[in-house]
Amino acid sequence: MRKKLIFDSxxxxxxxxxxxxxxxxxxxxxxxxxxxxxxxxGIYLAQLLHAQLEQFTRQKIDLGFLDVTFHRDDxxxxxxxxxxxxxxxxxxxxxxxxxxxxxxxxxxxxxxxALDAMLAFGRPAKVELVVLVDxxxxxxxPIEANYVGKFVNTLESQRVLVELxxxxxxxxxxxxxxxx
Amino acid sequence: MTKLSQRHLLxxxxxxTQDIELxxxxxANFKEVINRPIKKVxxxxxxxxxxxxxxxxTRTRLSFELAEKRxxxxxxxxxxxxxxxxxxxTLLDTVNNILAMKVDMVVMxxxxxxxxxxxxxxxxxxxxxxxxxxxxxxxxxxxxxFSIRERLGTLSGKKVAIIGDILHSRVALxxxxxxxxxxAEVLVxxxxxxxxxxxxSLGVKVELSLEKALAWCDVANVLRIQLERQQIKYFPSxxxxxxxxxxxxxxxxxxxxxxxxxxxxxxxxGVELSSDAADSHHSIILDQVENGVAVRxxxxxxxxxxx
Numbered sequence: 416m417r418k419k420l421i422f423d424s425x426x427x428x429x430x431x432x433x434x435x436x437x438x439x440x441x442x443x444x445x446x447x448x449x450x451x452x453x454x455x456x457g458i459y460l461a462q463l464l465h466a467q468l469e470q471f472t473r474q475k476i477d478l479g480f481l482d483v484t485f486h487r488d489d490x491x492x493x494x495x496x497x498x499x500x501x502x503x504x505x506x507x508x509x510x511x512x513x514x515x516x517x518x519x520x521x522x523x524x525x526x527x528x529a530l531d532a533m534l535a536f537g538r539p540a541k542v543e544l545v546v547l548v549d550x551x552x553x554x555x556x557p558i559e560a561n562y563v564g565k566f567v568n569t570l571e572s573q574r575v576l577v578e579l580x581x582x583x584x585x586x587x588x589x590x591x592x593x594x595x
Numbered sequence: 596m597t598k599l600s601q602r603h604l605l606x607x608x609x610x611x612t613q614d615i616e617l618x619x620x621x622x623a624n625f626k627e628v629i630n631r632p633i634k635k636v637x638x639x640x641x642x643x644x645x646x647x648x649x650x651x652x653t654r655t656r657l658s659f660e661l662a663e664k665r666x667x668x669x670x671x672x673x674x675x676x677x678x679x680x681x682x683x684x685t686l687l688d689t690v691n692n693i694l695a696m697k698v699d700m701v702v703m704x705x706x707x708x709x710x711x712x713x714x715x716x717x718x719x720x721x722x723x724x725x726x727x728x729x730x731x732x733x734x735x736x737x738x739x740x741f742s743i744r745e746r747l748g749t750l751s752g753k754k755v756a757i758i759g760d761i762l763h764s765r766v767a768l769x770x771x772x773x774x775x776x777x778x779a780e781v782l783v784x785x786x787x788x789x790x791x792x793x794x795x796s797l798g799v800k801v802e803l804s805l806e807k808a809l810a811w812c813d814v815a816n817v818l819r820i821q822l823e824r825q826q827i828k829y830f831p832s833x834x835x836x837x838x839x840x841x842x843x844x845x846x847x848x849x850x851x852x853x854x855x856x857x858x859x860x861x862x863x864x865g866v867e868l869s870s871d872a873a874d875s876h877h878s879i880i881l882d883q884v885e886n887g888v889a890v891r892x893x894x895x896x897x898x899x900x901x902x
Contacts, residue, residue: 482624484624485625485636485637486637487638498597498620499620499621499624501623501624502624502627502628532636534633535628535631535634536633
């Protein structure tokens with residue numbers, strides 16, 4: 416198994432700051448904006464962004480976690496069943512600007528399911544997508560991210576592995592892995 | 596990434612402890628779903644489920660139907676009264692005819708022990724046992740244990756007393772299997788005529804005195820006297836049964852600790868449980884009903900994925 420490092424800890428810090436500034440540019444007033452992290456792995460990035468954005472804006476920002484397992488369109492078509500995680504959204508997203516956060520954008524099916532799942536909590540005014548890694552040329556659906564940490568050219572046989580300290584890893588590192 | 600070890604839910608006996616834990620974890624997620632403003636998820640959008648009830652039911656049937664609808668499944672209902680069963684059609688023929696209309700899952704209640712097991716050997720669809728005679732009622736046991744776990748955090752080492760008509764109760768048998776698999780201690784309590792002779796071989800204690808049973812337990816699961824299944828007299832009168840085995844608020848208040856009171860329904864108020872006990876803070880009967888929908892959603896969702 417060959418591994419290639421695409422983010423190390425320092426680069427990740429810089430990239431997160433850039434993403435925050437880009438987001439702030441488009442959201443001068445953060446009172447109508449909420450952050451929703453996608454379970455299971457988008458929530459760690461969402462927490463990191465949330466902490467930094469609260470620091471920058473000096474105001475409280477709503478943070479929620481959304482699990483899309485029950486909304487997936489590939490359920491019953493896959494060999495393994497995805498295990499559901501907790502959905503925790505304690506606020507209504509009716510009329511809000513939603514920042515949807517996930518770690519890797521690949522086929523776009525998770526994001527499609529998330530757009531569907533979100534409707535149970537109200538109709539958002541606007542939805543934007545933040546991802547750390549955008550795997551180019553792999554999309555099954557017409558979905559693109561608004562804020563991207565890094566574009567990566569990948570093959571279908573490759574996998575992106577995200578290791579974050581908040582997930583229990585030693586260092587913040589993101590790898591590109593070749594499956595044999 | 597996990598799967599049930601079974602294609603059908605015929606009884607708790609066939610489930611592994613991991614299966615039960617998986618159902619609980621999934622049910623907890625569905626409980627969050629049914630408390631949202633919009634309670635529906637599209638998971639089973641292309642699945643058709645037939646609810647086939649050869650025996651009367653209100654709660655179980657309604658609970659299954661709601662669970663199916665909240666998962667966006669297509670639902671057909673069938674009850675034996677007013678159907679061709681009265682004209683002499685066999686069980687297998689009835690079900691095969693329903694399946695010929697492209698049904699993916701069958702939820703069945705039947706008065707005969709083993710009816711769903713028999714079906715599972717002959718048809719392709721997933722089968723969920725919603726009660727077979729005096730044998731098993733797996734979803735009830737799952738929702739009972741789920742409700743206890745929700746209250747007490749765990750089942751391991753907890754003491755559960757099952758009180759009443761153990762002999763005719765499928766709820767009792769399924770509960771005993773589930774509780775034992777999850778590491779709880781189980782005691783059955785009731786008139787000696789309503790306790791099966793070899794019940795201790797399932798690893799449960801037997802107690803004839805209600806006071807002693809209540810003093811021992813953390814949870815009391817109270818069962819109804821199933822007069823409709825009793826062909827002979829097992830005790831002199833209902834009044835006498837109530838005198839010895841009826842639970843009132845006073846009995847509960849006199850205990851040294853607070854226990855949880857459960858009942859699978861329907862309650863015969865004033866027989867096994869007095870009205871003030873059923874409506875007291877001890878009782879989690881309505882939580883059981885709410886959890887029933889979430890647990891059944893989890894079971895249907897996981898079985899649909901098992902194909």
